[in-house]
Each structure stands twice: as C-alpha cells, then as structure tokens.
Amino acid sequence: MVVTVKKTDPVTLEVVSNYLVSAVREMGATLRRTAYSTILRESMDCSAALFDAKGQLIAQADHVPSHQGSLAFAARRIAETMTLDPEDVVILNHPYEGGTHHPDILIFKPIFVDGILCALSAALGHHIDVGGRSPGSISSDARDVFEEGLIIPALKLYRKGELIPEILQMITANVRVPEKTMGDIRAEIAAVTIGESRYVELARKYGRLELQATIEVCLDNSEQLMREDLARLPDGSFSATGHLDSDGISETPVPVTVNITKKGSDVVVDFSGSSPQVEGPFNCSLSSVYSAVYAGVRYMVSPLIMQNEGCYRPIQVVRPEGTIVNPRRPAPISGRFTTLERIADTIVLAFNSIRGDDQVASGVACVCSFAVDGVDNQSGRPFVCFEIFGGGWGATEKGDGLDASFGLMANCYDTPIEAVEMEYPLRVENYNLIADSGGAGKYRGGLGFYRNTRYLAEQGRYTNRSETSRFPPPGVLGGEAGTPSSQRLIRAGGELEPLPSKITNLTIRSGDRIEMAQPGGGGYGRARDRDPELVFSDWLDGKVTSRAVLDVYAVVIDTDSSELDLEATRKLRSSLRDG
C-alpha cells in the first residue's frame, strides 16, 4: 500500500516531538510517584520510553543514560518474536534476551490504533531485590547468571487485559521483599498505560499515518543533527584503555579498550584488545554495551538533540565474542554498570586525542551500589536497603568538574537521609564533600564525598559493588588525578576493617559503621596555572586544605588574617618556574 502523506509542517513536527517527550516524562513521573521502593521513588533509577512497532526508539525520558538505548533491544526482540494483542502487558528481565541486569524489570505494553499495532510503551524500573545470592541482587562475586537472581524471559503478564496471576506468584516466591516488588511492578504498569493513552490521543488528533510519518521525520532530524555535529570533529583513528579494579573474584585488573575510527559523520567503536570475559559479574550484557557506546559518543555532540533512534544511526559497535563486552552465556553480568561506566569514560578519554585543548579529564566512572538486609526490630519485618552513589567529575577546558554527582552513565537522585531512616533501621552519620579529593589543576576535578552509615538492626549482610579504588581518575594536560574510592568498616567495638571495593554478603551487626569515600575527578591543566582567587575561595570553603594550597597550587595565604597574598604567590610561582 502506498500512502501519501502531506509534507510535515514545522509546527506540527515541533508539537509532536515535544508532546512525545512530555509523554515519556509523564510516564517517568507516574512511575516515581506511585512506586513503593526508595530506589524508584526517591532515587529514580528508572526510565520510560516509547518505541515504534519495529522497536525503534521514538522518545525517552531524560533519566538514566544507561537506559538510553538499552530498552531498544528488548523492544526489538518483542516486536520480532511475539504476537501481540491489545491490552497485553509483557514483563522481562532476562539479561541475555533483551534485559540489562536482573534487578531491572522491563514492562512493555503494545499500542494499537484502529486495530493496528503502532507502537510500544516501555518502562524500566530497578527493583530493590529480585532474589539470588545476595540481598539487592547485585553481588560482586557471582559466577553465573543463575546465582544472580530470578530470570524472567519475555512473558505476557496480561493477555488481552487479563492478568496471569501465576506469574506474579512465581515472582513473589523468589524475591526478598515481595510487597515492594509488587508495588513497583504496578507502578511500571501505570507508567506504560499512561504512555499508551498519550500516544493514542496524539494519533486521534493527527491521524495514525500522519503521526507515524511525523515520527519518522523526528528520527531523521536527530540523525541529521548528530551527523552535523560529528562531521565538525577531525577524522582519525584513536584508542584508549581503562581498567576495572578487579572482577570481584581475582584481584587482577580488567582492561577495557576502545579503538575508535571517526570518519565524516560515522563512528565505529571496536572493543578489540579488551579483557576476555571475566569470572565475576562484571561482564556486560549486549544492551548495556550499546548504551555505553551511544552515551560516550553522545557526549561529543550537542546535549540538546532529541534522544531517539536517529541518534544511534551514525554509530557502529564491534564486540569480539568471548570478551567482557560479548560474554557467552551464562557468564554473570549483574555488576555490568561498573563496566559500562568505564566504557563511556574511556570513550571520552579516547576522543581527547582529536579535541585539541578542549579535553575532558576522567571522572568517577562507576556507580557504587550499597546493599544491606536484616530484620527491622520495630516492625519485625525483613528489609533490603539498596542505595547508589557517584563521585566527582573530570575538569574541562571551561571549568572545574562537578562536585558530587553520578557518573556519565547515570543521573539519579540520592535517597534522602530522612527517607533512608524512615524506611530502614540505619543511620546516616556523614554525607559531606571530601577536601582535596578533586584532582588539582588549572581547573580542579569535582570533589568526592563521604557516606557513612551505621547499621542498627541486629544482624544482616552487606554487599557493595564499588570501583575506582586502584585506578584514580587521571587528569589531562598536566592536571592531577582525583582521589580513589575507599571504604572501611568500623565494628561496634571499635575494630577497624579496611574493605576492598567489591564485597558480597559480609556479616554486619548492630552498631557497625560502614564508611565509604567516593572518588574525586581528574584535573585539567597545571595546578600552578590556577587562578589564585579560585584557590583562595576553595580554601575558604574548605574544599582544599592549607597544605594543598601551598604545596600543590603554590598560592600563599596568610592564615592568621585569612588573606590572599597575591604578591607572594606571584614570587613563589615565578621561583618555581625558574627553579
């Protein structure tokens, strides 16, 4: 059938694309506002998106970069392999069949207009626990996917509007806090239902075929804008290698290598030279690798381009089989966020070689996940607390790195201290920035921060998947590295236990205090070129110490009068240059 569609007018194009973005934002807001677990309702570790019937991304809410692109693999798989009816709802988390890692449960709802399948409405929620060997379902030492939690292949949770209760019963029987899991699944269903309504409204208003044609134009537009920006960068082939601290089982560092060829408006990212697949759970599922590559390249172009399938068209990925980016089943994958943060950071570092002075230092490059369980003394109910943290960003040609944020691949919120304590028998005793943690430079790296938590239940297990403890984020153009992450446990009796960056099921007891120091970002340019006024201001704010002011930045401050001595600073810097 040949359909003639009148040329899309620019106003309609703008209205439709903005409507789609606002629809996915509304889906995200619904998810957050109706969710039960703190990881969804406070941290917003979730995403919402709309796909066309072929599984091409139409629009996605600005939540978590790692989810950008990764939902598409599940959408495509569902579009290609399942026969869908109106009012079906599909659930899955299978990391080798479209999912990301076990805790991310994906919900899809097909959207029919005039009886024709037009689109898919999708939600991804990180669930607080989906069973497996450790509370929170992100261990640091699983050896296959079966240890990591319940695996749900793409199943219909609703058939033509009718719930299949056995599926929920199956899930309930396999997770540690089923009331949270069930509440959060309901929130995801609410979100995809909103997405469905909004798409149908739009189709009613503009006509099904006109809408689809307009959406095609939206995708082409994003592709064109991506290509215009990419074409402005010089052509070339360049590589970089980053390292994970370990695979959680052995202490051997794990290299991640990217070889990038940029020609015209096309980019190929080849992972040859990266580590073979590892024994521990730091292998990367297919969709995660792509999302990291997409994000890494996206950081090279305007942030304002509308996020959809068109953005991915200029990008190709080469993933040698049997490596950390293309593991063979059933290699474990639940810690893959660590790897994909490392991939994105390494891509940005690789691009530095063609960016002249406009270089970017390395940043936190991980999402630290913190999980404890136990029984709440007050309510007598079991609990699982799961929180995520970042660190400082790398400095750039334009200024200091961001203090205390998530890495390149995440953009969640912290869980407020008050939300943590109202929900769990825990007390957060320190949540402050760390002085001198940002790599020194003309522009300094962003600061890391402390998060110290005291455990108040009787006894439980502690699991942490952290990173950046052995390879601190390097600076660029003479900038210094940020501080690495570190953590330790102070027992109720006062004994101190240093901890590696990856821990699984360590027994903790009432009164124990877990202290985490999150990493700082790398610096840009030489510290002695930093404007003394900026150093002075940082000193007044306690972001750099007196020692660093003098020894690293070569700035003289009269600490008695708290005044900056510009003349002495000039002399000191000049004598250091001459010496």
Add this chain to the structure above:
Amino acid sequence: MYIAIDTGGTFTDFVVSGKGEDLLTFKVPSTPDAPASAVLTGLQRLRDEYGFSAASFDGILFGTTIATNAVIERKGARTALLTTRGTRDVLEIQRLWRPRLFDLYIQKIPPLVPRRWRYEVDERVGARAEIVEALDHSSTSDLLERLGAENFDAVAVCLLFAFLHPDHEKTLKRLLEKRYPGIAVSISSEISPQFREYERSSTTVVNAYVMPAIRDLINQLENGIARQAFRASLQVMQSNGGLMSTVETRRFPVRTLLSGPAGGVVGAVEIARSSGLTNLIAMDMGGTSLDISLCQDNQLVLTSEGGIAGIPVQVPQVDVHTIGAGGGSIAEVVRGALKVGPDSAGAEPGPACYGRGGQRPTSTDAAVVLGLIDPDYFAGGDIPLAAGLAVTAMERHIAVPLGLSVVEAAAAVVRVQVANMVNGIRAVSVERGLDARSFTLIPFGGAGGLYAGLVAAEMGMGQILLPAHASVLSAMGMLLTGLKYASSRTLLTVESDARPGLFTTVFDELTAKVYGLMRDEGLAPEDVLLTMRCDVRYRGQAYEIPVECGPPFDISRIVQDFHHQHRLTYGHSDPAESIEFVTFHVVAIGSGSRFSLLPLKGNPALSNDPDRHRSIFLDGRHLKVPVYARDRLVSGQRLDGPAVVEEKTATAMIYPGHFATCDAFGNLLVTTLDGGDCEKD
C-alpha cells in the same frame, strides 16, 4: 475603597477601586534601590493629586518583587546555615542530580549559602522523633560565639527530622535571637515541615536569605503609611494567589517569591472567566521580564515542587515560566548576531528614550522608532519619551554594525524579541504536550499588547484577548482575591487506625489556627471559605494524592475517593491495598472580590472613528495607521488591522489581517489571520 499596588521592575502600578466606580489607575517609576519609596510616592500622589482622603481606604494590597530579585540577583542577606553534624554539604550536593544529560561542562547552581558559612551542630533526632543525641549546650554556645565574627544578617537552621521533633531548632532560634537581637532566623520546622532534607534546607535558606530585606521594606511601608495618616492595613500578595498579613509576611517571606506574577495570573483567569474563555496562556510583559503561565479550565495551577532560578522552594506557588524579554531588554550585536535580552536597562537608567542616561537601545526604543509607541503619550504622558535618543542608540549600536537603516534595525529587534517570547510560550505549552493553538493568548503589562499579534501569528494561535486595564492586571488580581492561609499537620495514620474523631480533632485544630490568623486581620469565620483535604497514598508510596473532605468525616468515602483519584491520575487503583493518611490541610480564603468590572458606558455617537492616525513601519514600509482611544470604544465595535488601541498605560496593536471586537466590559477579542482550532465563546 481599596488600593492595590504592584511593584514591577520598571513601574509600580496603582489601582484604586471603590464600589460602583470606575477604576483609577496610574504608574510611578519603581525605585529598586529603595523599594518603599515608589510606593509612598504613589500614596502621596493619591492624596495630593487625586484628592483622596487617607481615611477613606479600607485596605492596601501590595505585590512585591523584592524577594525574587534578591534571589535572582544573589543580593540577599549574608546568611549562615546550621545543620545537623554530618550534613553540612546537603545544600551543595543537591541530591547528586544534574539538570541535563550528555553535557560534560554542566555546572550545579551555587548554593545561596557557600560552604564557608555552613556550620554543623552537635545533635541528632531520629526517624521516630526520638532524640538520638541531645543538643550539646557547650559546643552550641561556642558555635554561636563564632558566628559573631562573620556579621551575619540572617541564619537558617535545618536539622534532620526537625519536622517530627522541632525542639532543637526552636532552642537554636531562641538562643540566636537572644545572642544577636534583630538577626533574621528561619527554622525548617516552621518554614517547610516535610521530609527530604535537601528540599527543606533549600526552602528554609531562601526564607532566611530574603527576610532582612522584606522586614525592612514592610517596616518602611507601615511607618510611611501611618505617617501619611492612612488607617488601612497592609496586606501582601503571596505566590499562591492569595493575600497575607504583614505579620505573616515578616515570618514567611519565601511565600512572596511570585507575588507579582500570582496577581497577574489571578487577574488573567478572572478576566478570561468573565469573557467566557476557559483555556488561556497569560503573558505578562514588564520592563525586565516576561512571565508566562498556562491555565486550563479557569483553574489557577499551583505547584509545590517549584523553585526559583533552579533553587527548590517547597511552598505552593502559581506555575509561572519567566524569561528575560521585557520592554527594557537590551538589544546588542554579538559576533555579528543580533541579541535582545536577557540583560535589561530596568527602570534606571531605563531605555535610551527615557533620557535618563541609558545609551543602549532596548525593545521599547525599537517600538518608539517604528511608531508603535507614541513618545508623547507613554504612561499617559506621565513619562515623556525622547524619540531622538531612541534613534541615536538604535543607529549606533544596531543599524551601523549590521548595515541596516534605523527602522530596519528596529524591526529586526522586534523580530528577535518576538522569537524569544515564542520560545517562552513553547516551554509552557508544546513542551508540556499542550498545543498552544487551542489556547487564547492574554497579554498584559504595558507592552504585552504590542507584540501579542506577532507572537500569536508565529505560534499559529487564533485568538487574543486584550484585557481592559492590561497594564495593571497584576494589581487587579490582588483586588480579585482574598486573604489566603493554609495550615497543615503531618500525622501518619494507617487506614485501619483512622477514626472520624481523629479527623475532627485534627481539622478543628487546623481550622482554629487559620480562623485565628483571619481574625487578626478582622475577618470573622462567616467571611472565610474553608477547604479541607487530606493527602493520601498507598502504604509504601512516597507521594500522596490530595483528597477533599469535610465534616462529618466519612472515612470509607475518603478512601473510595482516593482510589478513584489514583485511578484518574495514574490510570490504576488497587482497592485491595491498604492506604495511609499523611498530611491534613486546611486552606482558608477570606471573601475577596473588592470590585467588579463595570460595563462600558456606551455612547455610539462618540466613537467608531479613530482619534487620529500615525505612521508606523510595518512589513517593510510606512503605513498610516488609525489610532483609537481605548476608553472611547463601545461594546460590539469592530476594529480591522492595522490599528492601534491606546490607553493611558498600555498600547496594543491590531496587525494587518487581524480584527478585534470590543466586548461589553471593554476587553478586545482579536481574531488572527491564522485562526486555529480555538474555542469560540
């Protein structure tokens, strides 16, 4: 009689309303460096020039931008923040979140209180309102002494779980006020008693940061008003669309952040309602900025998750989007491109044509050059404009660098200004998935009517309502609303424990509180409209849905309403799940409306012909355009574009191809060439 006074960036508007009489309106140049001065000057004029007796007024209603400006320009008080030990940086960490993806250069908004002025207190309250660690008296008194060295004007206090157990905050407040008499202290348990420490700190800090300036202003005004022998009490417009007493204003200045815009939105909604329109985009163009808000179904849209300049502020406020596009927006050529705003010449020196030393051309200067504004009839002739200065500035800064004639340069400035305004309208409409073409544009402020036709054409909007008294709509909004107080209490109650008696007790307590506040302003309970609601959620959720309720309290009906609302809002409900009642609210609105619009006193013989003609540069050529005096239009009169409609304090333009019809109250309904699928009344 009542006086409403709205302070804008450039002018302070005065509207006087008496029963059955036409409104009296006039403008006084604002005095940003001494905000009370313009107000007192206007009151003086009211007596000296207009011959009113000070004793004849029943109330003075006041809208202020002082808090807003202090935050936006970061010129608030030197403020300290006291926090629980271990949480000094919560204000700066900002929940780790960043407002945009895929931007390597992104920066967070610097906190209003820098790290050097944030102090930790040795104390801790737990999540069950228990004291984990009592406030340590010796370290607290040491800290209080140390604060002295920094000469703070204000102190904000935000301690963990103070919303459950406020004693430590209250003690600190008492100690601070005793040790430093006159210092402005804001504690989180009073300003924003709800969980999530970052958002609560942020709100408390803003309150402290603007408090000294508001206190000074209110003191000066009250003294000045008394000196001029006015006996009427002063009430201040709040961000939520209602008024409050000066006592409350001194305590909660954070509630005035959107004082002016809230008045405008109330005014626009009421005018639209009287014209039978329900969906509107209101566009308030002042000297420095453009405030845009969208209202559907005649409802004031309030948000509690708003903020200002990227800083979260958790008090209910009208949902307004502000951009730097006002009459005073400065035009300049930057690297070959023409930019207009966001910098503004403000009231001082003002546009070049004011002749107060402004050298740089503004959009007002462009309008003068093009003939859109009559230099001899600006603000009704109160402010004579020097057209020659506008031409000189436009020539030197725009025409010469761009190689254009002066009128072409002015037309280009208008084009860029309109594009900026269109982007602002997009942000509240299409970017939220709402098609602007099905809304009526309501421009107000002195210059809104000049550009509305161009903006509507660009957006494809079919209809514009040019309200009567457009330049003082914000002040009119204050006359159309009443005192508004809310009182709430968080009392987490699960469904199975809820009893009607509990609801009665809590709501009685809250009602007594708001009645007390109303009584302080002379309002008896029968003059007050109460609404009661309870925020409800499923057990385990963190966000609630407000459910209206009232005596006699029927728990099962409230529960049913919640399930119903949840389904309406989110598309699903779970009647089998247990629910919990979280926060109880009473909102009290004092009987408001202090005037009603009077129909035009029509005299058809007078009108229909234009007053005069003037030459305006439109679409690349000079046209002879008829000019109509707004106060001489009659009901039902039709004006075909091009035409100018002038009133004392505002000028509106009907563009070629558009036509306007005057309604019974003097509002002009403009139909544009592009006539979209807009509702017709």
